[in-house]
Amino acid sequence: MFVEPIKSPGLAQISYLIGDACEAAVIDPRRDCEIYIALARQRGCRITHIFETHRNEDLLSGAPILAQLTGASVHHGPDAAGDVRYAQTVREGDDFTFGAMQLRVLETPGHTDDSLSFAIYERGQNEAGTANRAIGVFSGDALFVGDVGRTDFYPERKEEVAGLLYDSLEKILALGDQVILYPAHGAGSTCGGNIADRDFSTLGYERLHNPMLQIRDREKFIASKLAEHHEKPPYFRHMEQLNLVGCRAPAQEMTPALISAADFQRLSAKPPAEKPLVVDVRGVTAYLGAHLPGSLAIPCGMIPAFAGWFLQPDDEFVLVADSPSQAEAACRHLARIGFDRVLGFSDTALPAWAAGARPFDSIAAVDAATVKSRADGGHDNWRILDVRGRKEIAQGIIAGAETIFLGNLPKQLEQLSKERHYTVMCASGARATIAASILRRSGFQKVDVFLGSMGAWRNSGNAVTSPGDE
Known part of the structure; x- marks a missing residue:
């Protein structure tokens, strides 16, 4: 038996190739899915099944593409917003076997209505008179290492879906402390706010150390989920629709042509x-x-x-x-x-x-001393523009800073004056550079980037203030 994780950098998405003997399955394949076929060949296996833990909103599923390449059947949960056209619906208790590995379906709604988890067992290893105990669980976006899934995709049913997630987590935890946890995302994913920076755990460890699993009262858990804030990029809706009908293989070669x-x-x-x-x-x-x-x-x-x-x-x-x-x-x-x-x-x-006498542009970078000098000087026509997220802003800002989350900047440019000089900042300067490029593309000429940003500001011993004190 084997479980092989495949992580997609940037998205922090984790898919899995699992199996035994000559049969294998893939859980939550990504769109560029040639890697699963190559890994299965290395193990002498044929991919016969594809399982999806839910209809993803942050990436395109590779399930329909991989099914065409391998002939494998695709299995998805019930109650999606319409049937997933390329998949067969599976339900609580459905079983599949791959050599000595047995996979059992658990319905675990909350993050989405169609969310599934998959528990795996070793066939024939239970002692006489005792139930076979699970070895691992693929929890999708229900349970992460150090966190649980977001529940804000159904705002009109927010209390209900938060309660559904609580019930689903109880079902997963009932598999036993010995179970190895295989989540669908790691740290950095938009699908959880506090995912730990490691990709492995057990249900026993999470029961003891995952902050959300410490909330044992259902109503308090619901209240905690309702108090969360998660950003929702506009492309999520597009992903959801494409993952309902099934996407095609990527339209271009992965290495694009060089342009002179x-x-x-x-x-x-x-x-x-x-x-x-x-x-x-x-x-x-x-x-x-x-x-x-x-x-x-x-x-x-x-x-x-x-x-x-x-x-x-x-x-x-x-x-x-x-x-x-x-x-x-x-x-x-x-x-x-x-x-x-x-x-x-x-x-x-x-x-x-x-x-070659071709035009180019540049944007100045400034350091903490320059920003401090400007802030102390009280320049009327200069302003810090802080593009960090809400949780970061709540931990403190530079006095007088204007705050707009980077993702919302294109829609909120009318709040800014093109006559003003903006120094853009974030945590380190990377998001600030994206923001500065948006400003320059939109006709703002007086723009520079605080390289080092909040990290440099704090390490220089400078004070921050609460947004509410502004």
């Missing part, structure tokens, strides 16, 4: 309605130092978390990347969340680009 500087200029000269969006996936300091005018900065590793806030599914993109491998990684990140129309990439060195 001359061809890049020709694309840039197209009318605005036909011009592709230039997305710069290089690191923060590279973008700040020199970038193509009008380009949107989204460092490669931040694409899963933030691209869905700013891009539209029908947009055409040209990437600016340091290398073919970085461009490929960016394409994979984009494809996993439904953005396929990458025309190519440029790895143009900016000095060579500029030497």
